Amino acid sequence: MAKQIIIAGGGVAGIEAAATLADMGHKVNIIEKGSSSGGNAVRWHALFPDRRPAGEVISYLNNRVRNKNIEVTYNTCVNKVRHHGSSLVINLSSGEELKADAFIVATGFDLFDASRKEEYGYGIYDNVITAPELEDMFNGGSLYTADGRVPERVGFIHCVGSRDEKVCNHHCSKVCCVTAVKQAIEVREMLPGCEVFCFYMDMRMFGPYYEELYREAQEVHNVNFIRGKVSEASNTINHKVAVKVEDTLAGRPLRMEVDLLVLMTGMEMSATGASLAEASGLRRGKNRFLSVRDNHMHSNNSDLPGVFYAGTCTAPMSITDTISHARSAALEVNLYLSER
Amino acid sequence: MKTEGKKRIWSEYQKNVPDDHFFYVRSCIRQSFFPGSEQVFLKILRDDLGKDVFEDPRHTTCTGIGYHGDVVPFETIQTVVARHFALATEAGYKNIAISCVTSFGIYTEILETWKHFPETLVKARENLFKATGRVFDLPETISHASDIIYKFRDEIAAKAKYALTDITTGEPLRIVEHIGCHYAKMFPKHGIGGAEFPHVLVGMIEKWGGSVVDYPERRHCCGFGFRQYLVQANRGYSLSSSKKKFESMEPYQPDMIVSNCPGCAMFLDRWQYAINEIDGITYGKDDEGIPSLTYEEMAALMLGYDPWEIGLQYHNVQALPLLRKIGVEADPEKRFISKDGSRLPEPAGLINNF
Amino acid sequence: MSQVSQQKFGFGINKSRLINYDKGDRRVRQYITDREPTFKLCFSCGACTAGCTAGAHATVNMRRVNVYIRRGELEPIREEVTRCMMCGKCLLTCPRGVNTRTVMALAAEAMKKLDRNEL
Numbered sequence: 001m002a003k004q005i006i007i008a009g010g011g012v013a014g015i016e017a018a019a020t021l022a023d024m025g026h027k028v029n030i031i032e033k034g035s036s037s038g039g040n041a042v043r044w045h046a047l048f049p050d051r052r053p054a055g056e057v058i059s060y061l062n063n064r065v066r067n068k069n070i071e072v073t074y075n076t077c078v079n080k081v082r083h084h085g086s087s088l089v090i091n092l093s094s095g096e097e098l099k100a101d102a103f104i105v106a107t108g109f110d111l112f113d114a115s116r117k118e119e120y121g122y123g124i125y126d127n128v129i130t131a132p133e134l135e136d137m138f139n140g141g142s143l144y145t146a147d148g149r150v151p152e153r154v155g156f157i158h159c160v161g162s163r164d165e166k167v168c169n170h171h172c173s174k175v176c177c178v179t180a181v182k183q184a185i186e187v188r189e190m191l192p193g194c195e196v197f198c199f200y201m202d203m204r205m206f207g208p209y210y211e212e213l214y215r216e217a218q219e220v221h222n223v224n225f226i227r228g229k230v231s232e233a234s235n236t237i238n239h240k241v242a243v244k245v246e247d248t249l250a251g252r253p254l255r256m257e258v259d260l261l262v263l264m265t266g267m268e269m270s271a272t273g274a275s276l277a278e279a280s281g282l283r284r285g286k287n288r289f290l291s292v293r294d295n296h297m298h299s300n301n302s303d304l305p306g307v308f309y310a311g312t313c314t315a316p317m318s319i320t321d322t323i324s325h326a327r328s329a330a331l332e333v334n335l336y337l338s339e340r
Numbered sequence: 341m342k343t344e345g346k347k348r349i350w351s352e353y354q355k356n357v358p359d360d361h362f363f364y365v366r367s368c369i370r371q372s373f374f375p376g377s378e379q380v381f382l383k384i385l386r387d388d389l390g391k392d393v394f395e396d397p398r399h400t401t402c403t404g405i406g407y408h409g410d411v412v413p414f415e416t417i418q419t420v421v422a423r424h425f426a427l428a429t430e431a432g433y434k435n436i437a438i439s440c441v442t443s444f445g446i447y448t449e450i451l452e453t454w455k456h457f458p459e460t461l462v463k464a465r466e467n468l469f470k471a472t473g474r475v476f477d478l479p480e481t482i483s484h485a486s487d488i489i490y491k492f493r494d495e496i497a498a499k500a501k502y503a504l505t506d507i508t509t510g511e512p513l514r515i516v517e518h519i520g521c522h523y524a525k526m527f528p529k530h531g532i533g534g535a536e537f538p539h540v541l542v543g544m545i546e547k548w549g550g551s552v553v554d555y556p557e558r559r560h561c562c563g564f565g566f567r568q569y570l571v572q573a574n575r576g577y578s579l580s581s582s583k584k585k586f587e588s589m590e591p592y593q594p595d596m597i598v599s600n601c602p603g604c605a606m607f608l609d610r611w612q613y614a615i616n617e618i619d620g621i622t623y624g625k626d627d628e629g630i631p632s633l634t635y636e637e638m639a640a641l642m643l644g645y646d647p648w649e650i651g652l653q654y655h656n657v658q659a660l661p662l663l664r665k666i667g668v669e670a671d672p673e674k675r676f677i678s679k680d681g682s683r684l685p686e687p688a689g690l691i692n693n694f
Numbered sequence: 695m696s697q698v699s700q701q702k703f704g705f706g707i708n709k710s711r712l713i714n715y716d717k718g719d720r721r722v723r724q725y726i727t728d729r730e731p732t733f734k735l736c737f738s739c740g741a742c743t744a745g746c747t748a749g750a751h752a753t754v755n756m757r758r759v760n761v762y763i764r765r766g767e768l769e770p771i772r773e774e775v776t777r778c779m780m781c782g783k784c785l786l787t788c789p790r791g792v793n794t795r796t797v798m799a800l801a802a803e804a805m806k807k808l809d810r811n812e813l
Binding site for chain 2: 702703704705706707710
């Protein structure tokens with residue numbers, strides 16, 4: 001008899017884990033809180049480092065999820081998972097109770113709410129936007145300020161909500177640096193007359209071809225990099241945004257006006273994942289993401305038998321790493337079920 | 341600019357300001373800088389709003405200037421503040437109302453220290469008892485005097501004789517608000533509206549008909565800086581900080597500056613004189629200076645107090661253009677004549693002296 | 695300090711330490727970039743400065759010079775750009791392939807042209 005697996009979350013990790021298990025002949029039920037699958041990725045226009053259209057990955061996932069062994073339940077959250085005899089009992093927000101042989105948490109991440117960094121005036125100053133909002137503009141094919149001007153200068157603030165004790169996030173969200181570089185290049189290509197500035201603390205180009213993209217941004221696209229964390233943004237009389245930053249490499253404060261200020265919002269443990277973890281006794285780390293059983297050898301395992309983790313519910317990850325992590329979660333589940 | 345975003349922040353930083361029964365602690369310097377401000381605060385609270393405000397003549401300086409000037413140790417200032425709490429306790433008051441932002445910062449810093457390091461509170465009690473034989477209860481509330489005016493802004497608006505509008509055009513006056521650094525930058529939760537978008541003065545200004553100028557250097561320090569102005573040779577740092585703000589607000593042509601801090605209101609006034617002497621520059625419209633008022637002076641003007649009774653003439657930048665805009669009839673000739681008819685000293689180098 | 699403030703106050707208006715990017719003069723940057731595009735590649739590691747012969751005993755900081763030229767802040771590096779001894783150690787060490795020696799020479803050249811109003 002086919003084993004029943006339930007996955008919380010129908011984003012990149014959830015779908016990839018489900019499809020890998022379905023290919024092995026298992027029955028999978030994805031419980032997705034939203035009304036469609038794909039998670040945070042569906043909002044993206046293009047992906048680093050090669051800037052392929054994000055739609056290609058989304059259609060790959062859509063094809064993967066169309067499998068006779070996969071059922072997706074939308075507009076529903078998993079509230080709790082617990083052991084009952086030899087199987088798992090999963091409580092849904094609909095009040096329904098499901099039985100499963102294995103369970104994968106793939107609840108992903110929430111984007112940091114940029115308005116919590118009050119000093120940047122997000123939600124107050126019209127021309128302060130977030131990275132996903134810039135992706136929306138790329139998807140729309142045009143780039144304007146709130147008052148309809150073609151921007152002549154765009155600034156990117158790295159580490160918004162990451163590496164910042166003031167918002168209780170000590171962790172690095174990993175993908176924002178390279179996303180800023182990618183977006184900076186896209187702005188330069190879309191508007192060749194527009195100057196672009198990245199305000200960064202460190203450039204964390206951890207993945208293959210990320211460093212090369214950074215170099216390309218400087219060499220080919222004339223993107224400017226200023227090392228320093230922006231301390232405050234304010235409105236000017238001309239509806240521009242004035243930023244204050246230390247040019248740490250010059251050792252002096254620097255001020256400049258930009259037409260559009262993009263906040264590179266980081267990743268936080270998703271609220272739905274957090275409440276599932278609290279209700280089910282799943283251990284979380286100081287960064288509030290789920291703690292894996294072993295950082296090196298068992299990064300898909302929880303402390304509970306039959307409960308596994310996939311993707312950014314454990315830590316910030318790129319899509320590449322999320323897909324790999326989801327596949328390895330599927331392998332772990334398969335191994336677990338075959339040993340029972 | 342999206343005001344909903346500001347309103348959301350304001351709703352997150354509200355504090356408990358009591359309705360009545362205040363133990364008022366004065367500032368060391370305000371009575372000479374703005375001679376009528378504290379007096380008119382008391383009059384507004386007692387006479388216009390019918391509140392009970394108690395003052396104890398034995399209240400002293402909080403020694404904040406000495407503390408920030410590195411001559412008074414933290415343990416000493418804790419004991420001084422403990423003594424003030426003891427005076428309040430002896431008088432039966434639980435709500436402290438603080439005139440000065442430096443003191444307000446000192447009080448909040450000490451209360452937070454006592455909260456997080458209870459052994460320091462034990463030590464402060466011990467020190468105070470050894471030195472004076474006094475004991476004290478911790479206050480239930482700590483309000484800056486601007487918090488209190490903010491709380492009663494609707495009541496003041498209901499009794500107001502004037503508004504912050506230009507009577508000839510009907511337009512709201514453009515007003516720069518400046519918040520003392522130690523009001524909320526150290527502990528945003530103790531300031532109404534927090535540190536980045538404080539609402540304490542904005543709430544008064546908008547309630548009384550004015551519009552607030554959000555200029556790029558709004559959040560910048562006035563440069564008071566204790567050690568910067570205490571040493572004469574260092575005062576250039578202080579002056580230059582204010583200048584940075586004036587240059588930033590200048591394009592908006594503000595009609596006045598309102599501050600909730602002794603040092604800020606003073607320097608944003610006096611440094612206009614100094615810059616005018618040094619460089620011949622003024623920052624208001626038509627070569628005028630920008631009048632720099634305290635929030636009590638602003639409230640008093642709304643309520644119809646005589647500008648010369650509340651000491652507006654003792655600002656370097658005279659408020660005459662402002663008074664004309666809001667329609668307050670005040671004879672400039674009477675500025676420096678005291679009630680008994682004798683001449684009051686007239687400051688030199690007045691700006692807007694027309 | 696003006697005479698008025700000296701006599702009257704004993705202090706004056708301090709010069710701002712701020713780099714006001716909007717007021718910077720980026721003609722020297724343009725001059726160098728046009729002639730030596732590797733100038734853009736610097737990521738401020740400081741290897742050039744670490745081994746600099748002249749920098750060991752005088753204020754010559756090639757990394758900082760690069761930053762200041764990019765920002766358009768020329769006054770602080772006016773003297774510095776003339777002090778390169780052209781040994782080439784920086785060129786050897788640069789991980790980004792910046793033609794550092796040429797950058798320094800072009801910077802000195804551009805500064806002279808700037809003074810003669812030729813930029």
